[in-house]
Amino acid sequence: MNYTPLPPGIPGSHPGRLAGIDAGGSATRVVVLADGKLSALPSAPPMNAMLTPDITDRILDLVSAAAPDAAGVGLPGVRTAGTAIELSGMLTKQAGIPIHVADDGITTTLGAFGAKPGIVVHAGTGSGATGWDGARWARAGGHGYLLGDEGSAYWLGRAAVNAALRWEDGAGGSAAIHEAVTRAAGCPLADLVRKIYNHPSERIILTPLAPALSGLAATDPAALSIAHEAAAHLAALAEALGGRLGPQPVCGTGGVLSAPVIWERFAELTGAVRPLAPPEVGAVLLAAGVLENSHG
Numbered sequence: 001m002n003y004t005p006l007p008p009g010i011p012g013s014h015p016g017r018l019a020g021i022d023a024g025g026s027a028t029r030v031v032v033l034a035d036g037k038l039s040a041l042p043s044a045p046p047m048n049a050m051l052t053p054d055i056t057d058r059i060l061d062l063v064s065a066a067a068p069d070a071a072g073v074g075l076p077g078v079r080t081a082g083t084a085i086e087l088s089g090m091l092t093k094q095a096g097i098p099i100h101v102a103d104d105g106i107t108t109t110l111g112a113f114g115a116k117p118g119i120v121v122h123a124g125t126g127s128g129a130t131g132w133d134g135a136r137w138a139r140a141g142g143h144g145y146l147l148g149d150e151g152s153a154y155w156l157g158r159a160a161v162n163a164a165l166r167w168e169d170g171a172g173g174s175a176a177i178h179e180a181v182t183r184a185a186g187c188p189l190a191d192l193v194r195k196i197y198n199h200p201s202e203r204i205i206l207t208p209l210a211p212a213l214s215g216l217a218a219t220d221p222a223a224l225s226i227a228h229e230a231a232a233h234l235a236a237l238a239e240a241l242g243g244r245l246g247p248q249p250v251c252g253t254g255g256v257l258s259a260p261v262i263w264e265r266f267a268e269l270t271g272a273v274r275p276l277a278p279p280e281v282g283a284v285l286l287a288a289g290v291l292e293n294s295h296g
Contacts, residue, residue, distance in 0.1 A: 008247070018071035020283030021062055022107060023047040023075045029280045032066050038281070041197055042068055049077030054232035056090060063095050070098040071181040074107030074279050099284045104279060105130030106138060107252065111282025112251040112275035116152030119241045120247045121234050121272070123256035125154035125207050135243040141166040145203055153256050157206030159226045160213040174222035174296035177213065213261035230256065231265035238270045251275050 013253030017034045023046055030041040046063060047055055049078045057076075063071045071089075078084050085102050091099040109130050119131035123287055126149040145154045164181040167173030168189065178189065185192045185208075215221035234257070238250045250272040257263045266272055 005163045015025065017067070018284050018287040019063060019068035020285075020287060021071060022075045022278070022280035022283050023073070023104060028062070028279075029286060030062055031280045032068060033281075033284045038284075046073060049083065049131075051076050053079065056087070056094070059091055059099070060095055063091075063097070063099065066296060068097065068287070070287045070289075071095075071100070072107065072283035072288075073101045073151070074104035074283045075100065075101055076104050079102040079268070098287075098289075100132075100289070102286055103130070103139075105142075106132075106137065106141035107189070107284065107286055108253060108279040109251075109273075110285045111277040111279050112253065113157035113249065114276050115282075115285045117245075117248055119238050119250060120251045120253060120270035120275070121237050121257075121266075121270075122254045123151050123230075123234050123252070123262075124180065124254035125149075125153050125203055127155070127234060127237070127239050127254075127256070131245050131248055131288035133248060136245060138241050138244045140237045151237075151256065152206040154203050155233070156213055156226065156256065157209035159229075160223075161189075161192065161206065162210045163226065164224055165193070165235045172222070174194040174220050176216055176220040177223055179224075180212040180216055181209055182210050190267040210256060210289070211259065214256075214261055217259075217261040224261065227259070227261045228265050229284055232271065234262075234266050235269035249273065 015030060020031045026046060028047055032039050047058055049055060059073055078101060087101040088099055102147065108122060109132055112118060117132050117134045119129060126142065129140045130182045131138050140209045141148055149164060151153055158179055160181050163171060163173035164178040165180045167175060168222045182189055199205060210261045213223050214227050217227040250270040252263065252266055253275055257266060279291040
């Protein structure tokens with residue numbers, strides 16, 4: 001098994017063996033912290049508190065494989081403190097060790113800032129932000145592809161298709177976007193539109209178009225405008241939380257913000273930095289009780 005030291009800035013003086021579980025959108029990642037060193041366990045399928053029917057059994061299986069003294073779990077779909085408390089109590093009783101469950105935005109924020117206050121904007125398939133001022137947590141965005149997720153990969157893909165359609169109509173967009181969309185989709189634009197309307201909830205149809213659009217931004221003004229609009233939407237999430245929590249450092253995560261053109265504009269607007277550590281390390285800090293120990 002490969003061991004790595006904790007990233008700089010992450011508190012590491014925690015007794016015992018701690019497990020951190022991050023139920024991400026593509027996979028569930030598990031790490032163990034012991035004697036100041038991290039080890040990664042095999043990943044598992046993604047989980048969601050609202051969508052996974054056997055969620056407690058799956059978490060208990062992962063905890064059993066890690067054999068920790070305590071575990072932290074960052075889980076999508078945990079929208080209220082009551083849900084987190086209920087799941088934590090149920091899992092703790094069944095496992096016989098403390099298991100702390102929280103919304104995955106909380107564990108992402110803990111990892112990003114090493115359990116210090118800050119605001120994390122995440123832009124992957126969807127988008128949203130979580131912030132902490134040391135005493136209060138707040139969220140913005142995360143309203144899903146129908147009612148929100150501005151600046152996300154889904155939003156970028158939809159904007160790219162819209163620009164391609166407008167170019168065909170002679171009403172805007174660009175030929176370069178039209179070409180990039182049809183090439184990335186692997187079919188004519190009319191077939192892509194039909195596929196989208198036949199499967200409106202299947203986000204994977206549009207999200208692969210996001211890197212095709214951001215890749216054009218260096219040479220195509222229409223693509224650059226869309227990329228900058230995405231960055232502005234994401235910056236607005238940070239600004240909204242800053243208005244509620246006061247000025248806080250900002251961090252950006254997710255595949256959309258790996259595109260230099262979007263990251264550079266987002267960082268220009270917010271002063272954002274990259275995270276100190278990934279969400280599974282934030283889950284380890286949750287297991288260590290950093291919230292209870294510092295602010296209750």
